[in-house]
Amino acid sequence: AQSVSQHNHHVILSEAASLELGCNYSYGGTVNLFWYVQYPGQHLQLLLKYFSGDPLVKGIKGFEAEFIKSKFSFNLRKPSVQWSDTAEYFCAVNGGDTGRRALTFGSGTRLQVQP
Amino acid sequence: KAGVTQTPRYLIKTRGQQVTLSCSPISGHRSVSWYQQTPGQGLQFLFEYFSETQRNKGNFPGRFSGRQFSNSRSEMNVSTLELGDSALYLCASSLGGLENKETQYFGPGTRLLVL
Numbered sequence: 001a002q003s004v005s006q007h008n009h010h011v012i013l014s015e016a017a018s019l020e021l022g023c024n025y026s027y028g029g030t031v032n033l034f035w036y037v038q039y040p041g042q043h044l045q046l047l048l049k050y051f052s053g054d055p056l057v058k059g060i061k062g063f064e065a066e067f068i069k070s071k072f073s074f075n076l077r078k079p080s081v082q083w084s085d086t087a088e089y090f091c092a093v094n095g096g097d098t099g100r101r102a103l104t105f106g107s108g109t110r111l112q113v114q115p
Numbered sequence: 116k117a118g119v120t121q122t123p124r125y126l127i128k129t130r131g132q133q134v135t136l137s138c139s140p141i142s143g144h145r146s147v148s149w150y151q152q153t154p155g156q157g158l159q160f161l162f163e164y165f166s167e168t169q170r171n172k173g174n175f176p177g178r179f180s181g182r183q184f185s186n187s188r189s190e191m192n193v194s195t196l197e198l199g200d201s202a203l204y205l206c207a208s209s210l211g212g213l214e215n216k217e218t219q220y221f222g223p224g225t226r227l228l229v230l
């Protein structure tokens with residue numbers, strides 16, 4: 001069965017600091033990878049996704065993620081965070097070659113950006 | 116284009132009762148997936164419907180069921196409610212093509228409280 005690990009449960013940063021959130025998955029086959037964000041009081045929104053091709057993926061609001069197949073990782077990065085990035089971030093995966101659409105989510109990382 | 120809508124947004128029920136939640140996908144989307152979000156278990160996949168048929172199912176008891184109508188709207192039902200069913204229930208829609216390389220778009224959720 002697939003599983004996703006997000007090692008940082010709660011991260012506190014000051015504005016302009018750099019961000020890296022870890023995500024590791026366990027699955028032997030090809031995968032589709034996603035990062036979703038949930039701002040306070042809002043619904044889950046897609047930040048970025050990886051299906052194939054260039055392992056460095058750019059998303060909305062200056063976020064990017066790098067797929068490293070050998071490490072089963074898909075870490076999320078942003079060079080300079082803003083107060084408005086305060087939210088919960090979820091990494092998710094589904095099985096590329098099984099055809100399963102069902103997303104397996106990590107436990108989430110709560111990011112708090114202090115002004 | 117309107118997003119995924121879910122009704123009702125909040126519900127309070129008592130143990131033993133049953134509840135029905137509704138989800139209207141984005142226009143043109145034919146796949147609807149349901150997820151349960153709790154503080155303890157995180158986001159977990161319940162089931163997916165496509166063309167009025169259940170295509171995938173997560174690891175939940177038979178008290179959780181769903182259906183999809185010809186207009187792609189979906190309902191999920193929980194019978195004999197238990198305290199542990201208190202959660203945010205999220206609906207996600209996607210185009211539903213044969214390949215699963217597509218984004219799932221989430222609704223705002225229905226928050227269910229079981230007393």
